[in-house]
Amino acid sequence: MEVGLFIPCYIDQLYPQIGMASVAVLESLGVTPVYPRNQTCCGQPVFNSGCFKESEKLAKKFYTHFRGFEYVVAPSASCVHMVRHEYGNFTQNDPEFARLQSHIFELSEFITNILKVERLDGRFPHKVGFHQSCTGLRGLRLGTSSELNEKKGSKVRALLQSLDGIEIISLSRPDECCGFGGTFSIFEEAVSSFMGMDRLRDHQQAGAEIITGYDASCLMHIEGLIKRNKKNLRVMHIAEIIACAIS
C-alpha cells in the first residue's frame, strides 16, 4: 500500500527525527510512504491567526501535492484536523478536494482505523505520560474527552498500551490544554507558559519519565519548559516511541 506522506513544516525544520520515525513505522507495517518533494505546510498557523485568505493559498498548494493519493498520513493531529475540518472553507465543491479531506489521517489513527492494527509487537519499558493534544482529542475525536458522558475510549492509547513493559500514568487533569495554541504561545506568552508548567507538574507528580503525544507542537512547548526548568523528563512523539519499540 502506498500513502502520501505529509510532514508538517515545523517537523520538517525542527524535528526531522519524528519524520524519519514516521517513515520507519509505516514501512514496518508494510506501507510505502511517498513524500511529495515540494510540499510545505497545511496552512494551519496562518489560518488559526484569523488570516483565512492567506491560508487558502497554502491549502490550494497542499491540494496540488496530495490529490490523487488513496490515503495521506501525517504525524500531526492538528494538521490533519486543519485539512479535514477547515479546508471546507476553500473547496468550492471540488469532489477531489473533498476526497482528500476524508482520506487524510493522523499516523496512529491511520494505524488503528485503516490498517486495523490494535496491538504492536514491541517493547517500551518506561513510565509514559500521554498528552492528548486538544485538536486530536476534541477535533479528530481520537479519544473521548473527559467532558463528555461517553465511553468510547482511545484507540491510540490502547495502541500504546499494547507495547510490552509500558506504563501509562494517570494524570489529575487527563486532557487539559498545554497552552501552546499556535501563535497564542507568543502573543499570550505568560498564560501559555503557566498552562504548560501545570501540565508538566501533573506529569511529573504522576511519575512520568517520558511525555508523549501525537502533536509535536505541544511537545515542543512542554520540552521547552522542561529544559528551562531543568526537569528530569523528556518528550518523545508517538511515532518515535513506536519506532523505538518495534526496532
Place this chain on the structure above:
Amino acid sequence: MDNKEMVLGNLQSVMIEEDASYPQYSHPHGGIKNPSESFKSILENVGGECFFIKSYAEFKNHLVTLDIYKSARNICVCPKELGKESVDINSVEKGHDLRNVDLAIVRGEFGVGENAAVWVDADSLKYRSVLFLSENMVLIIDSGKIVPDMEKAYELIDFKKLKSGYFISGPSKTADIEQCLVIGAHGPKSLTVFVIRP
C-alpha cells in the same frame, strides 16, 4: 416606530435556512431505579432531611421531637389537615408580618428522585413569601408520590391554572465566599421533608 415594532421588525429580516423544527423528545432518567431512595439520599447530600411515615398522626408525633420544632416560638402551619399553630397565615395583614416565623409547615405535591426537588403549589398559600421568610421549613408530601425525573414531574403540573409554584430542593445555600458552602443564605436554613405512605 415603538420599541415593539423595532424589535419584531428587526427579527423579521432574520433568515434561518437550516432545519429548525421543534424536536420530539423523551429523556427518562434511566439511572433512577428507586426514586424514593434517590430522593432521600440526594436530599441528605444537599443539606436536607427526609422521613417516610405512614400517617398525619405519625407526622405529628415525629415533628414534636425535632429541634426545629422544639426551639420554634412562631410556627406557621399551612395545610388545613394539621390544624393551627401560633401564626395563622390567613390572619396576617401582609406577607411582611411573617418575618418572625421560625418554622413553616407547607404541603408539597410530589417529590422528584433525580434531584430531591419537591413541587410546592403556592396558589393555596395566602402569602408565598412564607416559603422564603421562615427560618426553617417542613414540607409534607401527603400524596406519597415521588417521580423519577423532571420530565415526569412537569407532566403532573397544570400550568393553565397555576399562578406560582416552586421546585424546592434542600435548604437555601450559597458558596459565594471563597466557594465555601454555607447552608442558610436568605431563605430557610433547614428543610425537612416528610413523605406520607400508609
Place this chain on the structure above:
Amino acid sequence: MSNHAKKAAEFLKDEERARWHDQSLWFLREKRDNASKSVPDWESLRETAHKIKRHTLANLPRYLEQFEENARARGVHVHYAFDGSEHNSIVLKILKERNVSRVVKSKSMLTEECGLNHVLQKNGIEIIDTDLGERIVQLLGEPPSHMVLPAIHRKKEEVGKLFHKYLGTEKGASDPTYLANAARAHLREIFLASEAGISGVNFAIAETGGITIVTNEGNADLGNSLPPLYIACMGIEKLLPYSRDLSVFTRLLARSATGQPISTYTSHLLGPQPGQEMHVVMVDNGRSDILKQEKFRKALFCIRCGACMNTCPVYRRSGGYSYNYVIPGPIGTVLAPHRGIKKYKSLPSACTHCGSCTDVCPVKVNLHDQILEWKAEVDVSGNLGFVKKSAMVMATIVLGNAVLLALVGNLARMIFRILPKPICNFITIWGRTRDLPDIPAKSFRKVYNERVMNEADHG
C-alpha cells in the same frame, strides 16, 4: 501586548492567587463532570436543548408575541426594549411613577449589560444587589468577575474586612458561615423595607406567559414576593415554547453551573400575586442583529450557566477582569466583539481552541469555532495589528514555496545553531520562559532525500 494578554500577565504575577483561582474553578468543572456523568441521557439532553433553542430563535417573533399575549392575560405588564438605554428608561419610569426610592435586585446579567444600576443611582434611586456575591462586589465597587460566582476572585479574609466596614461584623472575622449570616440579617431588613424588586429571568414560557427563575439563596424570591412592585428583566433569547421544555433545561442548568442536580429554588411565576404589580421587560440590545449572522447566532442559545468559564484553561489563569466585558470567558469572547470589534480585538486571540468549552456547553454552542471566526473578523476588519499581519503574510510567502522554505529554513537554523543559547532565548519571545528546541543541522526533507539517493546509489 494586547489588552487581554497584558491584564492576564498582571494577574499571573501573583502566582499563588492565580493557582488558587484556577483550582477553585477547576473544582467546579469536576463537580459538573460528576453530575453530568450521573445522567445516562446527558448527551441526548444537550442535543435536545440545542434543537429547542434553535427552533425557538428561528421563530422568535411568533413566540415573543405569544408570550406577551399570555402574560398580559395574566395581568403582567409587558414591555419591549430595543436597546439597553430603552430598557433603563422603562425601568426608571416604572420606579419613578410609583415614587420608589429603594429597590432590591437579584442576579441579572442583562441589567449588568445595560448598566441599570448606574442609571438608577444617577436618578436618586438606591439599588441594592442581594445575591451574596453581587453584594460583595457592589460594596467593593467592582464589577463581577464570573457570571455565577461574582466574587470568586476575593478571599474570605477580604470579605471579612469588607463586612467589618459596612455590616459591622467583628474585626478579623473570616468564617464564611458567620459572614453569610451577617449578610442575611443585613439584607433581610432591606427586603422587608423595599418598595420594589427587580430580577432577571432564566426562562420565559411562550405557552403560558410565565417566567422561571433559578436560584440557591432565596433572595430573588424574597424580592419578587415582598415588595408591591416587581420587575423582571430578560433578554429576548430567554424564551422557550412550552412549559414541558423546562424539564430539559432544569436538568442541564444547575448541573452545568455548579454540579448540583438542581438549584434550591426553581420558581415559576405566572402573573402577579394579589395586590402586586408585575412587569416584564423584554430586551433586544443587539440580539436580533446577532441572530442575523449565521456564524454567530448560536451564541444566543446560551443559558448563562458559566460552565465554559469553569473549564476554560485560559480564563482560569487570567481572571474575569482580563476580558474587560460584563461576561468573561468563552461566551464573553463570542458576545463582546459584537459591541465593538476594535475594542475587543484581543479577546479571540486569548484562546488556544482546545474545544473544552464547546464540549461542556449544555446547549452545544460551538464556542471555540466562533472564536476562530472572530479571529477572521479581526483580520478582515483590519484590526490584526501590523506585527501579526506582516508575520502571517511573510509566513504565507515562505511556506508557499518549497525552495524558499528550504532556503529560509536552512538560514534560520544555521543562525540559531551558531548563536549561543542564551542569546537565542533572549531575542525570541518564546525564549522568555521556555528553551528553544535543539536546532537540527538538516531538515527532514534533506535527510529523507539523502536516504532516497543513498538507496538509489546502492540499488
